[in-house]
Amino acid sequence: MLVKTYGSAVQGIKATMITVEVDISRGVSFHMVGLPDNAVKESHHRISSALKNNNYRIPGKKIIVNMAPANIRKEGSAYDLTIAIGILAASNQIRSDKINNYIIMGELSLDGSLKPVKGALPIAIEALKENFEGFILPASNAREAAVVNKLDVYGVDTINDVIDFFNGKTQLNPLKINTREEFMSRLNDYDVDFSEVKGQENIKRAFEISAAGGHNIIMIGPPGSGKTMLAKRLPSILPPPTLQEALETTKIHSVAGNLDEKDSLLPVRPFRAPHHTISDVALVGGGSFPQPGEISLAHNGVLFLDELPEFKRTVLEVLRQPLEDRIVTVSRAKFTVEYPAGFMLVASMNPCPCGYYNHPEKDCVCAPGMVQKYLNKVSGPLLDRIDIHIEVTPVPFKELSQVKASESSELIRKRVIKARQIQEERYKDKKSIYCNSQITTKMLREVCRIDKAGSLLLKTAMEKLDLSARAYDRILKVSRTIADLDNSTDIKPEHLAEAIHYRSLDRESWAG
Numbered sequence: 001m002l003v004k005t006y007g008s009a010v011q012g013i014k015a016t017m018i019t020v021e022v023d024i025s026r027g028v029s030f031h032m033v034g035l036p037d038n039a040v041k042e043s044h045h046r047i048s049s050a051l052k053n054n055n056y057r058i059p060g061k062k063i064i065v066n067m068a069p070a071n072i073r074k075e076g077s078a079y080d081l082t083i084a085i086g087i088l089a090a091s092n093q094i095r096s097d098k099i100n101n102y103i104i105m106g107e108l109s110l111d112g113s114l115k116p117v118k119g120a121l122p123i124a125i126e127a128l129k130e131n132f133e134g135f136i137l138p139a140s141n142a143r144e145a146a147v148v149n150k151l152d153v154y155g156v157d158t159i160n161d162v163i164d165f166f167n168g169k170t171q172l173n174p175l176k177i178n179t180r181e182e183f184m185s186r187l188n189d190y191d192v193d194f195s196e197v198k199g200q201e202n203i204k205r206a207f208e209i210s211a212a213g214g215h216n217i218i219m220i221g222p223p224g225s226g227k228t229m230l231a232k233r234l235p236s237i238l239p240p241p242t243l244q245e246a247l248e249t250t251k252i253h254s255v256a257g258n259l260d261e262k263d264s265l266l267p268v269r270p271f272r273a274p275h276h277t278i279s280d281v282a283l284v285g286g287g288s289f290p291q292p293g294e295i296s297l298a299h300n301g302v303l304f305l306d307e308l309p310e311f312k313r314t315v316l317e318v319l320r321q322p323l324e325d326r327i328v329t330v331s332r333a334k335f336t337v338e339y340p341a342g343f344m345l346v347a348s349m350n351p352c353p354c355g356y357y358n359h360p361e362k363d364c365v366c367a368p369g370m371v372q373k374y375l376n377k378v379s380g381p382l383l384d385r386i387d388i389h390i391e392v393t394p395v396p397f398k399e400l401s402q403v404k405a406s407e408s409s410e411l412i413r414k415r416v417i418k419a420r421q422i423q424e425e426r427y428k429d430k431k432s433i434y435c436n437s438q439i440t441t442k443m444l445r446e447v448c449r450i451d452k453a454g455s456l457l458l459k460t461a462m463e464k465l466d467l468s469a470r471a472y473d474r475i476l477k478v479s480r481t482i483a484d485l486d487n488s489t490d491i492k493p494e495h496l497a498e499a500i501h502y503r504s505l506d507r508e509s510w511a512g
Contacts, residue, residue, distance in 0.1 A: 027062030034067030221392030
């Protein structure tokens with residue numbers, strides 16, 4: 001008897017429907033075809049034990065399991081339940097009249113209980129597109145899949161629950177989640193706040209500009225000056241994600257298997273801070289079975305690279321293309337997958353190996369030339385993609401001991417949102433551009449016009465401060481954002497003056 005059940009394969013963050021055909025005929029053998037990997041082939045043994053321990057069996061006949069389309073590689077253990085239900089239906093141990101209405105996914109334990117799978121959300125989205133009635137999957141994945149409305153999502157704990165459901169012995173209740181209500185309830189769920197930061201008002205201002213224009217930022221300062229503390233608070237002043245952005249972020253983390261059973265949507269912007277020993281594949285994504293890397297997990301949020309010069313040169317260089325294109329393409333011999341990578345880069349570094357170059361109180365003990373050599377670990381092309389360079393100095397005791405609270409993230413965020421709304425209106429006719437950091441060179445002259453006084457100021461700054469040529473465009477972009485925060489249509493000389501202040505590493509004389 002031939003029976004078809006349905007599962008799904010995830011490539012990148014998109015799901016593809018997989019038809020599992022089970023045919024049982026005379027003979028004694030078991031064959032699995034359709035480009036399964038080793039984990040899928042091993043499902044035979046897991047299914048056999050799970051069925052035996054629940055008083056069912058794999059029939060002693062010739063069984064052929066075909067997973068179509070055969071040109072897509074099937075990976076992982078998520079097809080255990082799909083295949084097991086197909087075998088039971090083909091051997092008339094359960095009724096098969098309703099099986100075609102559902103996508104069925106789950107990894108089986110030897111006792112028949114179900115373990116979570118990766119990519120439940122993109123699979124649920126694909127199931128809705130393909131007009132399936134419901135999606136049966138492990139209970140620990142049910143909340144993330146239930147985000148997809150108009151699809152019945154059934155979270156189950158054991159294979160017996162599924163068998164009894166198809167045999168009509170029990171009814172499964174679909175999990176219902178009000179997606180918009182869930183999204184709104186945790187929209188501002190941040191554990192940190194800028195009000196906790198004492199002093200550093202100029203750095204907070206730089207972060208406000210960075211958030212308002214989507215600008216990448218790098219901080220240079222000695223150990224203990226608060227660089228990491230400030231970076232962790234950046235997501236709290238970014239504009240809240242839209243529902244579409246939250247869904248896209250959740251899809252990536254679903255594919256990576258980062259969601260726990262309490263998660264449905266990720267309504268806050270992600271903050272990723274990989275250690276400097278990370279490999280280039282772990283950062284950008286890939287592997288034998290490609291998975292999203294840290295830059296994709298930071299999509300719609302912040303990627304924080306602490307101690308930037310300590311990262312391997314090859315790791316830093318792979319950032320250059322995603323920073324421009326906002327997408328990562330992982331190519332293999334037989335397929336190509338794409339992961340979104342629209343993140344804000346926040347980096348921090350010491351000014352020298354000992355950390356105390358330019359320190360107001362402590363002396364630098366580095367040998368001559370070491371400061372420049374240390375800075376040269378970060379390539380010019382990468383620095384070219386970072387709009388704001390800001391020097392961080394230690395906070396004096398007087399400011400640390402102040403009882404008065406600093407400005408909260410909520411107040412800063414309100415100003416950031418207003419500036420972003422101005423930019424959205426400005427770029428409403430431009431595809432894939434929604435903030436000032438994404439302005440192309442062609443658009444720069446149109447959007448960032450300056451008067452004669454501003455032009456003279458910029459010319460003088462370029463000459464007197466020995467600013468490199470690459471600083472010119474960045475200064476104009478940042479000054480446009482400062483003008484937006486000031487609710488000014490024109491870029492004024494004071495806006496340019498502040499933007500010039502944020503190009504520390506472009507001064508040829510900075511490292512002596």
